[in-house]
Amino acid sequence: MTRRGVICMRTVATFGMGFCLGIFLNVFLTVAIQNVKQKLDTGNEMYIQENIELNNESLYLQDPEQLIVPPYFEQVSNIGALGQAKEFSTGAKILCYLLVGPTTHKNAVHVRDTWGQRCDKILFFSTKKDPVLETVVLNVPEGYGFLWAKTKAAIQHLYKHYPDYDWFIKADDDTYVIVENLRFFLNPLDPKEPVYYGVRFKQFVKQGYMSGGGGYALSREAVKRFVTQALLLKDQKLCPNKEKRGAEDLQLGHCMQAVGVEAGDSRDTLGLPRFFSHSPMSLYYKVAMINRLHWYWKYVWYKHDVGPDCCSPHVISFHDIDPRMMWTLETLLYRIRIHHDLQPPAHNTSTSTVQTPVQATSLKSFELKKNPSE
DSSP states (O other): OOHHHHHHHHHHHHHHHHHHHHHHHHHHHHHHHHHHHHHHHHHHHHHHHHHHHHHHHHHHHSOGGGSOOOTTSOOOOOBOGGGOBOSOOOOSOEEEEEEOOTTTHHHHHHHHHTGGGGSSEEEEEESSOOTTTTOEEOOSOOSGGGHHHHHHHHHHHHHHHOTTOSEEEEEOTTOEEOHHHHHHHHTTSOTTSOEEEESEEOSSSTTOEEOSTTOEEEEHHHHHHHHHTGGGOOOTTTOOTTOSOSOHHHHHHHHHHHTTOEEOOOOOTTSOOSBOSSOGGGTSSOSOOTTTOHHHHHHBSSOOOOSTTSSOTTOOEEOSOOHHHHHHHHHHHHTOOOOGGGOOGGGOTTTSOOOOOOOOSOOGGGOOOSOTTO
C-alpha cells in the first residue's frame, strides 16, 4: 500500500472515531440534561405543593376576621378552623320564581343551572309543560301582553302551595341574582311585615313600585295580602285585578299600595342600591347614561352614580343578562379566587382613585330598551 493510501485510511478512521464519539457524547449529554431537568421539575413541583399546602393551612388557621380584604366590605364569614364551615343557618327560606313562556324556556335553563340552584326552591311558571324545567302550567293566555294575568295566577299558586316560605323572589329569564347577598339583606327582616323590595321606580304609584326586570322580593305577608285582599278589591283604580293585560310590575305596585304593602328601601348603609334593572355593562363603566338611559333617571327612585362606585358591594341583582353574560358572572363570582393578600394596595382599582375613561364616541351600540317595564 502506498503512503498516500495509508494517510487516506487513517483520515477515514479518525473521522469515523470522531463521528461515533460525537454521537455518544450527544446521547450522554441529552440523557444527563433530561435527568437534571426532571429532578428540577420534580423539586419545583414539590416546593410549589408544599407552599400551597402551607399557604392554605395558614389561611384556614387564621382568624377569618383578620383576613386581608378590601376595608369597605362588611364581612360575614362562615369559615372556621381548617376550612370547615361553622354551624349556621341560611336563615330565611327563599323561593325564587320565574314567569317564562315557551319561547324563553331555553334561556331559563341557564338560570336553573347557575344562580337558581342557590335558592331554597325555584319554580318556572309557564303556559306549556316542559319536563326539563318542570314548569308549573298556568291556565292563562300566553304572550308578553298577558304577563299581568300570569303574575296573578303565579302568586295565587305560591300562596296556596308554599305557605312555609318567608320570601318569594320574582325574576326574569335574563335576571342574575346573587342569592347569598339576597339572604344577607333579607335575614334580619321579618317576613310577617307587609313589604316588598327591588328596583324602586317613582312614576304612576304614589309610594313607588318595583321594576320587574331587576327582580323583586315579596314577603310572606305581602303575598298573603295580595291574594286575600288585593284580588278581591272592586275598585279597579286601586287594583286592576280584573285586567289580564298590562305591565305586571306597575299593576302589582298599584295593588300592593292599595292593601298597605310597603315599597321598601333596599339600599345599604352607604345609600347604595342593591337591585338593578340593567346589566353590569351599563353600570360599572363611568360614562354618562343619560343619553341611552334617559327614561331610567326619570323613573328610578334613588339616584346613584355610574362607574366602580355605582353600586353596593352587596349588590343583589342585574337585568338584561344573556346566557353568555350569565355564565361569565357565574364564573367570575364563584369559580375564580382572588388572592387579596398578594394585592399591592397602590394597584387596587377597588380602593384607589379611578380615572374617568374617555367618553364613548358612539352610543348607538349601548342603547337599551326604552320601556322600563321590559
